Amino acid sequence: xxxxxxxxxxxxxxxxxxxxxxxxxxxxxxxxxxxxxxxxxxxxxxxxxxxxxxxxxxxxxxxxxxxxxxxxxxxxxxxxxxxxxxxxxxxxxxxxxxxxxxxxxxxxxxxxxxxxxxxxxxxxxxxxxxxxxxxxxxxxxxxxxxxxxxxxxxxxxxxxxxxxxxxxxxxxxxxxxxxxxxxxxxxxxxxxxxxxxxxxxxxxxxxxxxxxxxxxxxxxxxxxxxxxxxxxxxxxxxxxxxxxxxxxxxxxxxxxxxxxxxxxxxxxxxxxxxxxxxxxxxxxxxxxxxxxxxxxxxxxxxxxxxxxxxxxxxxxxxxxxxxxxxxxxxxxxxxxxxxxxxxxxxxxxxxxxxxxxxxxxxxxxxxxxxxxxxxxxxxxxxxxxxxxxxxxxxxxxxxxxxxxxxxxxxxxxxxxxxxxxxxxxxxxxxxxxxxxxxxxxxxxxxxxxxxxxxxxxxxxxxxxxxxxxxxxxxxxxxxxxxxxxxxxxxxxxxxxxxxxxxxxxxxxxxxxxxxxxxxxxxxxxxxxxxxxxxxxxxxxxxxxxxxxxxxxxxxxxxxxxxxxxxxxxxxxxxxxxxxxxxxxxxxxxxxxxxxxxxxxxxxxxxxxxxxxxxxxxxxxxxxxxxxxxxxxxxxxxxxxxxxxxxxxxxxxxxxxxxxxxxxxxxxxxxxxxxxxxxxxxxxxxxxxxxxxxxxx
Numbered sequence: 039x040x041x042x043x044x045x046x047x048x049x050x051x052x053x054x055x056x057x058x059x060x061x062x063x064x065x066x067x068x069x070x071x072x073x074x075x076x077x078x079x080x081x082x083x084x085x086x087x088x089x090x091x092x093x094x095x096x097x098x099x100x101x102x103x104x105x106x107x108x109x110x111x112x113x114x115x116x117x118x119x120x121x122x123x124x125x126x127x128x129x130x131x132x133x134x135x136x137x138x139x140x141x142x143x144x145x146x147x148x149x150x151x152x153x154x155x156x157x158x159x160x161x162x163x164x165x166x167x168x169x170x171x172x173x174x175x176x177x178x179x180x181x182x183x184x185x186x187x188x189x190x191x192x193x194x195x196x197x198x199x200x201x202x203x204x205x206x207x208x209x210x211x212x213x214x215x216x217x218x219x220x221x222x223x224x225x226x227x228x229x230x231x232x233x234x235x236x237x238x239x240x241x242x243x244x245x246x247x248x249x250x251x252x253x254x255x256x257x258x259x260x261x262x263x264x265x266x267x268x269x270x271x272x273x274x275x276x277x278x279x280x281x282x283x284x285x286x287x288x289x290x291x292x293x294x295x296x297x298x299x300x301x302x303x304x305x306x307x308x309x310x311x312x313x314x315x316x317x318x319x320x321x322x323x324x325x326x327x328x329x330x331x332x333x334x335x336x337x338x339x340x341x342x343x344x345x346x347x348x349x350x351x352x353x354x355x356x357x358x359x360x361x362x363x364x365x366x367x368x369x370x371x372x373x374x375x376x377x378x379x380x381x382x383x384x385x386x387x388x389x390x391x392x393x394x395x396x397x398x399x400x401x402x403x404x405x406x407x408x409x410x411x412x413x414x415x416x417x418x419x420x421x422x423x424x425x426x427x428x429x430x431x432x433x434x435x436x437x438x439x440x441x442x443x444x445x446x447x448x449x450x451x452x453x454x455x456x457x458x459x460x461x462x463x464x465x466x467x468x469x470x471x472x473x474x475x476x477x478x479x480x481x482x483x484x485x486x487x488x489x490x491x492x493x494x495x496x497x498x499x500x501x502x503x504x505x506x507x508x509x510x511x512x513x514x515x516x517x518x519x520x521x522x523x524x525x526x527x528x529x530x531x532x533x534x535x536x537x538x539x540x541x542x543x544x545x546x547x548x549x550x551x552x553x554x555x556x557x558x559x560x561x562x563x564x565x566x567x568x569x570x571x572x573x574x575x576x577x578x579x580x581x582x583x584x585x586x587x588x589x590x591x592x593x594x595x596x597x598x599x600x601x602x603x604x605x606x607x608x609x610x611x612x613x614x615x616x617x618x619x620x621x622x623x624x625x626x627x628x629x630x631x632x633x634x635x636x637x638x639x640x641x642x643x644x645x646x647x648x649x650x651x652x653x654x655x656x657x658x659x660x661x662x663x664x665x666x667x668x669x670x671x672x673x674x675x676x677x678x679x680x681x682x683x684x685x686x687x688x689x690x691x692x693x694x695x696x697x698x699x700x701x702x703x704x705x706x707x708x709x710x711x712x713x714x715x716x717x718x719x720x721x722x723x724x725x726x727x728x729x730x731x732x733x734x
Contacts, residue, residue: 289330369398506537634665
C-alpha cells in the first residue's frame with residue numbers, strides 16, 4: 039500500500055513592501071494606450087477586409103474566378119479562421135470547377151496543370167500562415183505578460199492604499215492629540231509671558247506686538263490662507279528679539295510659530311500645501327533650536343520631519359532631545375520616539391518609550407497598539423495580547439489591534455478567540471481582505487470547512503476588477519478538496535496555478551503548483567498531474583510531498599516504473615528520515631523489486647513512527663514471508679489479527695506461512711475462519727489451499 043503526501047494549507051506572511059505611487063500612474067497610461075491602438079487598428083482592418091471582399095465578389099459575379107481568388111488570397115492568409123472569407127473562397131472555387139467541367143458530359147477537356155507552381159504557391163501559403171501564427175502567438179504572449187504585470191501592479195496599489203489609509207488614521211490621531219497638547223503648552227507659555235510683561239510697559243508692548251502678528255498668522259492658517267499666515271509670522275520674526283528674556287523668549291516664539299505650521303501641515307490634504315507648511319515649520323523650528331537647543335517642541339518638529347523623510351538616525355537624535363528636555367510631559371514625544379526606535383529595530387528601547395507614553399496618557403490607543411507590536415517582536419506574546427486588547431478597549435473601532443489579536447490567538451490555536459477577533463475586524467471594515475483570508479485559514483484549521491469556503495469567496499469578491507489572487511485561490515481549493523468538491527477544487531487550483539507568476543516566494547509558488555498537480559491527480563488526469571509534479575520539482579527540487587506523490591504515481595503505472603519511483607523516495611528519505619509515508623513507500627518499492635532486506639528495514643522504520651498502523655504491519659509480514667523468514671512473518675500476521683479480527687488477507691497469508699512451517703493444522707484453522715465468516719473472499723484461493731491440505 040502506497041501513501042500519498044498530504045495537502046499543504048497556504049498562509050501570507052505579513053510583508054511589508056515599499057511601493058511607489060508612480061506604478062499606478064504608469065499602468066493607467068499603458069491601459070489607455072492599448073485601448074487607443076485597438077480602436078484604430080481594428081477600425082482600419084475592418085475597412086480593408088470589406089473592400090477586398092467587395093472586390094472579390096465583383097470579380098465572381100462577372101465570372102473572373104482567378105482574379106476573385108487572387109483578391110482573397112492575402113486576406114485569407116491574414117485571417118485563416120474567418121468564416122465569411124472561407125465561405126466565399128469555397129463558393130468561387132466551386133463555380134470555377136463547374137465552369138471548367140463544361141456543359142456536356144461527352145466533351146473532352148484537356149487541362150494542363152502546373153503542379154510545380156501549385157506546390158510552390160501552397161508552400162508559400164503554408165510558410166506565410168506559419169509566420170502569421172507565430173506572430174499571433176508572440177503577441178498573445180506579450181499581452182498575457184502585460185496583463186500579469188497589470189494585475190500585479192493593481193495588487194500592489196491596493197496594498198499601498200491600505201497602508202496609506204492606516205497611516206492617515208494614525209496621523210489623524212496624532213494631529214488630534216497634538217492639538218490638545220498645544221493648548222496646554224500655550225497656556226503655560228502665556229503664563230510665563232504675563233510674568234515677563236509685568237516688569238515694564240515697554241516689554242509689554244513688544245510682547246503684545248509679537249503676539250498680535252502670531253495670532254493673526256494662526257487665524258490665517260485656520261482659514262486656509264497660508265501666504266497671509268507666513269507674512270504675519272515673518273513680521274513677528276522681525277519684531278524679535280524683545281528687550282528682555284532673551285534668547286529663551288525668541289526661541290519660544292519661533293517654536294510657537296513652528297508648532298502652528300506643523301499642526302496645519304498634519305491636517306493639510308493638498309500635497310503642495312502640506313510641503314509648504316512643513317518646510318516653513320522646519321525653518322522656524324531650526325531657528326528656535328539655534329537659540330535654545332533645549333527647546334523640546336522644536337526638537338520634536340525637527341525629529342518628525344526627519345522621521346517622515348525616513349532619516350531615522352536624525353529623527354532619533356532630535357526626538358531623544360525633545361523627550362529629555364520636555365517639562366510638560368508630552369506623551370507624543372515618547373510615542374513617536376518609540377516609533378523611530380521600532381523602525382530601527384531597537385525594540386527594548388521602543389518598549390520603554392511606548393510604556394512611558396502610555397503612563398503619560400493611558401487613553402491613547404495607538405500607543406497601546408504599538409507597545410503590543412513591540413512586545414510581539416520581543417517574543418512576549420502574553421504582554422502583546424494584553425496590549426492589543428487594551429487598545430481596542432480604549433477605542434472599540436481600532437481595527438488593527440483586533441487583527442493582531444486574531445493573529446496571536448490563531449498561532450496559539452485558540453480558534454474560537456481568533457474567529458471572534460477577526461469578526462470584530464470585519465464588523466469595523468468588511469472589506470479588509472487580510473482579515474477575511476486569515477479568518478478563512480482559521481476556519482480551515484478548526485475544520486469549519488463551509489465557513490472557510492464562504493469566507494475565502496467573500497475575499498475574492500473584494501478583488502479589484504482585472505486582478506487575480508493566487509494564494510486565495512489556492513486556499514479555497516484546499517478547502518473545497520476537504521469538502522470533497524473535487525471539480526470545484528480543481529477549478530480554483532487551476533486559477534491559482536495560472537496566476538502564480540505573481541508570487542515572488544518560490545516555496546509558496548511551488549506549493550501552488552503542487553496543489554494543482556494533486557487536484558489533477560485526484561480528478562484522474564494523471565498525465566497533467568505528472569507534468570505539474572515535475573514542474574514543482576523545477577521550482578523546488580526538495581519538495582518532499584511531490585517526491586512522495588510522484589513516486590507513488592510511477593509505482594502505479596502499468597507496468598510500474600519502480601526505478602524512477604525508488605530514486606524519488608530515496609531523495610525524500612535523505613531530507614526526512616522520520617517521515618512515515620517515505621519509509622512505507624520505500625518498503626513497498628523494495629518489495630516490488632524483491633529486495634526483501636531493504637523492504638523489511640523500511641517497513642520496520644514506518645512501524646516505529648506509527649506503531650498501530652496495520653497496513654504497514656501487513657506489508658512487513660509480506661516482506662518477511664517473501665524472504666522466507668516464516669517465523670517473523672507468522673508473528674507479524676498474528677499481531678495484525680490481534681488488532682483487526684476481520685483482516686481476511688492476513689488469515690490467508692498466515693495460513694500460507696503456517697503451511698510453509700509444516701503446521702497444516704493451524705493453516706486449516708485460519709482458512710476455515712475465512713470460509714465461514716466471509717465465504718466469497720478470495721474463494722478459489724481458499725478452496726485450493728484447503729484442498730491441498732486435505733490431500734496431504
